[in-house]
Structures are given as structure tokens and as C-alpha cells.
Amino acid sequence: MVITTVPGTTTGAGRPASPYPAGPQRTSLGRKVRDNLTGHTFLIGAVLCFAVFSWYPMIRGIVMSFQRTRRGETTWVGWDNYLRIIDDPSFWTAWRNTLYFTVLALVLGYAVPFFVAILLNEFRHAKGYLRILVYLPVMLPPASALFLFKFYAYDPSEAGLFNAILTALHLPTSQWMQSPEMTMPAMVLASTWMNMGGAVLIYLAALQNIPGELYEAAELDGAGIWRRIVHVTIPQTRLILALLAMLQIVATMQLFIEPLILANGAGAEDSATSVAYLIYQHGFFQNDLNGAAALGVIMLVVLAGFSAAYLRLSAKQD
Numbered sequence: 001m002v003i004t005t006v007p008g009t010t011t012g013a014g015r016p017a018s019p020y021p022a023g024p025q026r027t028s029l030g031r032k033v034r035d036n037l038t039g040h041t042f043l044i045g046a047v048l049c050f051a052v053f054s055w056y057p058m059i060r061g062i063v064m065s066f067q068r069t070r071r072g073e074t075t076w077v078g079w080d081n082y083l084r085i086i087d088d089p090s091f092w093t094a095w096r097n098t099l100y101f102t103v104l105a106l107v108l109g110y111a112v113p114f115f116v117a118i119l120l121n122e123f124r125h126a127k128g129y130l131r132i133l134v135y136l137p138v139m140l141p142p143a144s145a146l147f148l149f150k151f152y153a154y155d156p157s158e159a160g161l162f163n164a165i166l167t168a169l170h171l172p173t174s175q176w177m178q179s180p181e182m183t184m185p186a187m188v189l190a191s192t193w194m195n196m197g198g199a200v201l202i203y204l205a206a207l208q209n210i211p212g213e214l215y216e217a218a219e220l221d222g223a224g225i226w227r228r229i230v231h232v233t234i235p236q237t238r239l240i241l242a243l244l245a246m247l248q249i250v251a252t253m254q255l256f257i258e259p260l261i262l263a264n265g266a267g268a269e270d271s272a273t274s275v276a277y278l279i280y281q282h283g284f285f286q287n288d289l290n291g292a293a294a295l296g297v298i299m300l301v302v303l304a305g306f307s308a309a310y311l312r313l314s315a316k317q318d
Helices: 023-064 080-087 089-109 111-122 127-139 142-153 161-168 183-207 212-220 225-236 238-252 257-262 275-285 289-317
Strands: 067-070 073-076
Touching: 023 067, 023 289, 067 080, 067 289, 080 089, 080 289, 089 111, 089 183, 089 238, 089 275, 111 127, 111 183, 127 183, 142 161, 142 183, 142 257, 183 238, 183 257, 212 225, 225 238, 238 289, 257 275, 275 289
Parallel strands: none
Antiparallel strands: 067 073
């Protein structure tokens, strides 16, 4: 015989029936509340860090770009800071140098890590050692790595590493950072060596997820190594290639530490002046914080435009 009870009635023992769910259900509900509370607690910490160190400075910079501060008094000037910055000849020089560096970095610094990853992926032995060797420059402080290039590799005398190699090959030497024509290629070379380790590891992870059957089928069809790269490797890593291309553009357009250390800022005939370094000049040398803020907002809009274009193209491809 089965005894059923209705909330508000009594059981056979004379005790009132509970109108609430059984104990295990309440325990599960409490566990979910605690888990969500813990997750939201960690989330609040991250949001506060972003708000204090990222969002507030960004909003403050946008506000400052429409103001002018003199002798402690702040006034609203509208678009005057932007017009003044755009009329400055160094503004266009900085953008030209920055875009030139970005294009060179895409040709060299974007392609080299991909082919280095393909080469490492073909090795059967000492893979771990080679990965450490490629990633080692990333572990160096950027300033230390760039000073190494400046005083050892780019020494304009024959004692410099690169000039010694050119002399051994019976080729003409270069002034490197003292030459306006070689300033940007030299900075791209140093930046590529310094930063490519992370990209190589990402590419390696993507390459190892490609099914081996695809390469076997390509070999049976008589495809050589170049055709296998074009028709198998690149299509299978298309999403990673597109993502790192976007990150490469955003990172290289914020060029700052390379000209600051390698070229002492502007370089020969302003050949190394970048937009980020121009912001630094306005803010710390000319005491023009409002102009620096306006230039920073212009860079923000340009980078946001690149990011929006990438997201739109990615959505169409999906």
C-alpha cells in the first residue's frame, strides 16, 4: 500500500507533511548558488582591474582630447586639439613610418614564424629543444634584447655582427640604424627575432591538429611539399592565420620601444618616428597632454576600424 500526502495534511505518524522539496534538491540548489557566487566574486575582481587600469584611462583620455589645461585651469576646446595635431607635419611622418613598419612586419615578421613552425613540425627528434631555442628570445626582457641588437649586431663598424658577416661574404657593409633607408628594415628584423617565439608555438599547435590522412592523400596525388603547404596546410590553419594577422597589425601599429632604444627615438631624418613615440613626445617632452590624448584617440579609432573590418570579414567567411 502506498501512502500519499498533500501539503498541509499529516502523515501516518501524525507529523505534518513538508511543503518543500526533498533534502538533496535543496543541497543541489545551495551548491549552485555557492558556485555562482564564487565565480561572480572572481569576475568582479577582473572587472574592477579592467575598469581602473583600462576603461577609466581610456575614457579619461577621450575627455582630455577635447580639453586644454593651462596653469591648472581646464577649458573645453572641442576639436582644436585634433586639428592642431593633424596640421603638425610630424603627424603624417609618424603615420607613414608606422604603416611602413606594419607592412614590412607582415611580409617578414608574419611569414617567417609560420614557415619556421612548418620546419619544426617536420623534425622527428629534438623537438622540445628546438622549441625552447625558438621561444628563448621571448623570455628576454624587450629592452635587453634590443640593446643586444643595438650594441652588438647593429654596430656600424666592422666589429658589428651583421657587418662582419657582410664583410666575410665580400658584400658592402651598412650603417644600419644611422641610415634612414635601413632603419625600418633593421627594426623589423630585431622585432621579428624578439617576438616570433609565441607565434611559432601557436602555429605548431595548429599544425599538429591537421589530420595526417590529408597529407598522405596529397602525396598519393603527387603533390610536392610546396603544393601540400598551399592546398593542405594553409587552408587547415586559415582561422589561426587570420587571427594572428589581425593581432600582428594591432601590435605593430603600436610601435614604440624599438625606435626608442634602437634609434634613440626619431632616428636619422625622422625615419623611426612612430605614432606611439609621437604620443610620448607630446606628453612628456612638450608637456602637451591634451594633444597626446587626441593623438591616442586617433590611433584608437584606426585600430578599432581594423578590428571591425576583421570581424566583419570573419563573419562573412563563417
